[in-house]
Amino acid sequence: MFHPLRVSEVERLTDDAVAVTFAVPPELRETFRHLPGQHIALRRTSGGEEIRRTYSICTPAGADPVLRVGIRLVDGGEFSTYALKELAVGDLVEVMEPAGRFVLTPRAGRFAAIVGGSGITPVLSIAATLLAREPDARFCLVRSDRTVASTMFLEEVADLKDRYPDRFQLVSVVSREEQQAGLPSGRLDRARLSGLLPALLPVADVDGWFLCGPLGLVVGAERALRGLGVPRARIHQEIFHVDDAAAGATPAASSAAVRAPAHSTLTATLDGRSGTWPVQDGDSLLETVLRSRADAPYACKGGVCGTCRAFLVSGEVRMDRNFALEPEETEAGYVLACQSHPATAEVELDFDR
Ligand code: FES
Incomplete structure (x- = not known):
């Protein structure tokens, strides 16, 4: 879920990178408490189009952490261009709570x-x-x-x-x-x-x-x-x-080499509510859910950030690519909804697990 947060600092790190700090109000402190290594998704609507990007938190985790991300300019990157050229102290940005499993819990x-x-x-x-x-x-x-x-x-x-x-x-x-x-x-x-x-x-x-x-x-x-x-x-x-050329050189993440069925339906549970919808030709399972549930979690739609991770309750899917899930997660039954297409007539996903 996104929350509007005010930018409290924009610090230039290099010619093409900034660190952006957000002020977290007391009532959202728990929501934005992060584990070391997690990221947040930022959302911006421009010209009627929604852009989401994930950025890693650079500050140490702790009881009262500072929410600060590093943003580097990407060639042609809409969000990073906005962040480097326009974003200023006082602006409101929609920020999703910290997520991600690239974390280290401190231990000896x-x-x-x-x-x-x-x-x-x-x-x-x-x-x-x-x-x-x-x-x-x-x-x-x-x-x-x-x-x-x-x-x-x-x-x-x-x-x-x-x-x-x-x-x-x-x-x-x-x-x-x-x-x-x-x-x-x-x-x-x-x-x-x-x-x-x-x-x-x-x-x-x-x-x-x-x-x-x-x-x-x-x-x-x-x-x-x-x-x-x-x-x-x-x-x-x-x-x-991951650019498309590089992704093409990497083995596909497919978990099922089955031909797509002519018609398929998706049942998905999200925030405790379930729905069943037909999957339109070529659509990913994430796109299918988004048609009816705008709150479905996603950021990159490119198989990189892992925000759209869901548990495959039944059926089989074909994943185009996977740069986010560890082998243990795919073995345990998790898939990336943004990269998944049905390989059986019925598929069920659970985003809450
Ligand atoms: S939205 Fe980023 S991996 Fe699916």
């Missing part, structure tokens, strides 16, 4: 993250919360950015280094600049990470890996870790911005 142990570009945003919240709350935790951050000037949250990361010199380890790599003092250059791909990580930390002793950024970096990092013997269950990932 050794943790690490490999991030690219704006992928630092949720990891900043994860690392800051962990190090502040758990004195027996260590965190290693490997970050890759195009240039030093385009690096988001430089100060905040430097602050973690100052505050926790023995427990926070940082490696920064820039991909498009000549090597600078202390900064290796070049892309962080699978081969490079396979050599770099064992030299940095005892890979087998890391309790959780957090990968976040563009698809290529996350896929390369996951392959490097798997090649180094890291179990799949210790790897958590969140992908930002």
Whole structure:
């Protein structure tokens, strides 16, 4: 559910990125309390058209957290252009409560993250919360950015280094600049990470890996870790911005290779209320629900954010792509409604589970 929140600060982070802070009134404090690593969806209506985007919260989680997100300008991105060029203190923005399962509940142990570009945003919240709350935790951050000037949250990361010199380890790599003092250059791909990580930390002793950024970096990092013997269950990932060319190169997420039936109906439960509707040709299950229930949850409609996650109660579906659900979630029966099409004459979804 969306709530109108007032912008209390807009801070320029780089030439193409800002941090936006929202004022949360006391009656909504509980609603907007977040776990470290979660995101919020923002909604804007412009020219009669609704735009939704999800942005990760960069601030530490806590009893009275600050709700602040990092927004980087995306080429042709309507929301990010608005955020960078127009959004000002005092504006009202519709904000959905925090969501997402790319989270780390603070506990003792050794943790690490490999991030690219704006992928630092949720990891900043994860690392800051962990190090502040758990004195027996260590965190290693490997970050890759195009240039030093385009690096988001430089100060905040430097602050973690100052505050926790023995427990926070940082490696920064820039991909498009000549090597600078202390900064290796070049892309962080699978081969490079396979050599770099064992030299940095005892890979087998890391309790959780957090990968976040563009698809290529996350896929390369996951392959490097798997090649180094890291179990799949210790790897958590969140992908930002999947373009269609990249998505086409990735295996489809289909959970059923069954041909679509000529006619199918969808029954869905949302906020305790159920309805049954015919699925129109080519429509996703999310689009089918949205025809009658405008409150159906979604943000990206691209299989990336996971906001539309629903439990498949009965029937089968074909998913076009899935960059949001972990294998355990699909095995447990969850699907992305925005990417799902019926593969049986009747399908039932539960958005409340
Ligand atoms: S709305 Fe983002 S994954 Fe479906």
